Amino acid sequence: TKKAIIIGSGIAGIASSIRLALKGFQVELFEANSYPGGKLSEIEIEGYRFDAGPSLFTLPEQVDELFRLAGKNPKDYFEYEKLDVACQYFWEDGTRLKAYSDLNLFAEEVQTKLGEPAQNIREALRKSAFIYDSLAPLFMNRSLHQLDTWTNPQALKSYLRIGKLGIFSTMNEANRQQFSHPKLVQLFNRYATYNGSNPYETPATLNIIPHLEFNIGAFFPKKGMHDITMSLYKLSTELGVNYHFGQKVEKVLVENGEAKGIRVKGKDQFADLLVNNMDMVNAYKTILKEEKQPKLLLKQPKSSSALIFYWGIKRDFPELDLHNIFFSDNYALEFEHIFKKGTIYDDPTIYVNITSTHKSDDAPEGCMNWFTMINVPNNQEQDWDKMIAEAKRNILHKLNRILKTDIESLIEVEEILDPRTIESKTSSAQGALYGNSSNNKFAAFLRHANYSSAIKNLYFCGGSVHPGGGIPLCLLSAKIMSEMI
Ligand code: FAD
Structure with a gap:
């Protein structure tokens, strides 16, 4: 049997491992972290569970397809429900809107x-x-x-x-x-x-x-977003994929224009085929640093990043649902701060994702798990500690005004994720959530291809290559890549 090595167990890396195993490859997957999923992971703090990154699930068919391909019934592995209300919107002037999935209602x-x-x-x-x-x-x-x-x-x-x-x-x-x-x-x-x-x-x-959200639908996995990772991880191990955790790949081994394997912890591992799921910018800076660099691609502006407060809130808010948006009064200025000034606007749009509204064991009884996120610029070495402290004050003031409560006194536990930690935990260049931004017409053409034109047997998947970031597109990158093989 032919052997394939995959670098990274982000959702696209896991999906690629399934597709290659089904093509008959012996797949070895090397992951720097001690857990699978990359951005799509979870954290637990004192009785509260949080999905760490993605919270909105669209195009579930992309996940089901992988189980079906393996001859399995998707429902035996992974269950989800369609949301009746895709999102709730709040404004400072007291306006509240529900985005019902039923178009007539909306x-x-x-x-x-x-x-x-x-x-x-x-x-x-x-x-x-x-x-x-x-x-x-x-x-x-x-x-x-x-x-x-x-x-x-x-x-x-x-x-x-x-x-x-x-x-x-x-x-x-x-x-x-x-x-x-x-x-x-x-x-x-x-x-x-x-x-x-x-x-x-x-x-x-x-x-x-x-x-995607209105005509096809917004969904919620019954065991939380992290179950997308865990159910596909389970399928891939059943198909014989070997996961090597805590193994940060140091180098792609190339000989005469052909990928031969990787170096990890000083040891060489050889394979017939290599798939990289690591962010491309950081890949070219590290594991591919001796290879020809696609300069134009690498210098494209990156997408925005996020600042997240995972808050255990010791009270119930019946007016809140799974997805809640508290809008800024000046959206244009908010984006000017994010993309032009590289700073955080003092009236940011706040997104609060509360999975305990749909999965009660995610928080202790009578409590809620608030994943409180604002969009922020990607990391350009700003003074993040100062910016985070200011943003937290502004977020709390805004939520207090709109929900007419003192939120700070309800916070039992807190953890923070910011552009620096997004980069250190997932190797994403500048902590950008979705690879390159799509702020210009040509962005789609300036993402990296799903294969290397310079190095034979080297392929790419994940949010920084074609077709782009977000779970559905990452899953499609694995499909496009494997269909080339
Ligand atoms: P990643 O998740 O980026 O993982 C890459 C993996 O490669 C990591 O595990 C990393 O440790 C590993 N790795 C890197 N370098 C090496 C190395 N040298 N050796 C070994 N392993 C290595 N998407 C949505 O669809 N809906 C959402 O609501 C949504 N919200 C988001 C909110 C946040 C806060 C974040 C961070 C992202 C969000 N996204 C959302 C985007 C989505 O999470 C990503 O597009 C997707 O998960 C990226 O998957 P990936 O396959 O590219 O790999």
Whole structure:
């Protein structure tokens, strides 16, 4: 049997291991951490459990597909439910909106609360579906770096639709044309943050994202987000994949333009095929530092990062749900701080994810586990300790104002994740959540390919390569990569 080595057990690394094992490879996976999952991991603090990173689950079919491929019933491994309310939105002026998954209910909600014609919502989501149907088969399911992607009939169809795909205006411009109420423009602009981009710069093509949440649905894994990692990890070990934890790969061994293996803890390990799941920028700086560097790709601006407070809250808030957004009063200025100034705005948009609303054992009785997150610039060596202390004060003041309570006195336990620790725990360059940002039209073409054009037998998967960051795209990167082999 042929042997494959995978570097990194992020969600794409695990998915790749499953796909390669099913192709008959003996797979050895080397992971620097002592646990699988990378960003998709969990933490526990004194009776509270938190999903450490991702909290929104879309396109669950991508996960199910892996179980089915292995001839298993997905439900025997991994269960999830569709959310009735995708997200709750709060503003300082007292406005509250529920984004119901039932489109009619949502349209009614915005008509009643904001006076926005229901027709505008339906039309926006129809356009979003159109972009998805036009681009997903081309950009998400195939390599951009192979000729037949550009010459197949689906591609030709997309060329004809190009004027309608939002390439020539920004997301904010398109949303201002679409909606009459500024709060809805803000709500739909927020989707740019789903891949760490700036709605005032990113092309309106990213209006593809609401389609996932509204038309297909937002989901919650019954055992929490971390179960995506654990159920796929279980499947992969059943398929014979060998995990080597606490093994940081030091070097990719290349001979005569061909990848031969890796060096880890000073020892050489050989294989017929290598798949790298580590962030590409850091990979070229470390394990590939002696190889030719793709300079243009490496200097692309990175996506935003996050500051997270994991708070154990010793009280119940019945008005809060799984996903809650407390909007900034000046969204444009908030993004200027994140992407232009490299600082944190003092009225940030706050996201509070509370899994104990759906999984009661995630917090002690009568308590809640608040994953409290704001978008922040990626790490450019700012004075983070000072910025975090200020941000915490601003977050608490804002939550106190809107929820009319003193939140600080309810915090029983606290841990913090910031751009520096995101980088040190997952090797993500500058702590960016989604690899390169999509703030310009060409971003999709400036992600690294799923294979090396310079080194034979070396392949890539994960959030920093094509098709991009976020769980569904990472899973697709594993699919595109394995289909090339
Ligand atoms: P990563 O998770 O980046 O893991 C890479 C792995 O490689 C790590 O385990 C690392 O230790 C290992 N590694 C690196 N270098 C080496 C080496 N030299 N040797 C051995 N091992 C190495 N996505 C969503 O879909 N929905 C969300 O709601 C969402 N929210 C997010 C919130 C936060 C706070 C964060 C951080 C991310 C969020 N994301 C979200 C993005 C999502 O988490 C990532 O896109 C995805 O998990 C990245 O997976 P990956 O396969 O690229 O690997």
